[in-house]
Amino acid sequence: MNDTDRDLAAIAEAVQTYLDGLWEGDADKLASVFLPSSALTQSLNGELKITQRDAWLEAVRNRPAPSASGAARQDRILTIDRISGNLAHVKLNCAIPPRYFTDVLSFVKLGGEWRIAQKVFTTELRD
Numbered sequence: 001m002n003d004t005d006r007d008l009a010a011i012a013e014a015v016q017t018y019l020d021g022l023w024e025g026d027a028d029k030l031a032s033v034f035l036p037s038s039a040l041t042q043s044l045n046g047e048l049k050i051t052q053r054d055a056w057l058e059a060v061r062n063r064p065a066p067s068a069s070g071a072a073r074q075d076r077i078l079t080i081d082r083i084s085g086n087l088a089h090v091k092l093n094c095a096i097p098p099r100y101f102t103d104v105l106s107f108v109k110l111g112g113e114w115r116i117a118q119k120v121f122t123t124e125l126r127d
Helices: 003-024 027-031 051-061
Strands: 036-045 047-052 076-084 087-097 099-110 113-125
Touching: 003 027, 003 076, 003 087, 003 099, 003 113, 027 036, 036 051, 047 051
Parallel strands: 036 113
Antiparallel strands: 036 047, 076 087, 087 099, 099 113
């Protein structure tokens, strides 16, 4: 396995940890793939909203886990783009019904680990 293949596998594993953490409502699992300095960014009602990682993790800890809802899990990786040996972008879909998300995750490789430096996302409400 070459470096690119190893990196892609490691990024995919980190994304799966992220998706599992979202679905399970496991803030510790989510924290393991996000850098402490990371933030979540979205355009909400025409305004930029930035939430620091720790504030978001606290919200995750205080809401019911999506897995407890009985809804079917709906997540999929759309693209993984390894830009260089230490930078990658991942686009994915996931859901916490009735909210459906498209996430763009910026990954950096530090100390041999791929971690999320930034999450930019959009939300769609559905019935």
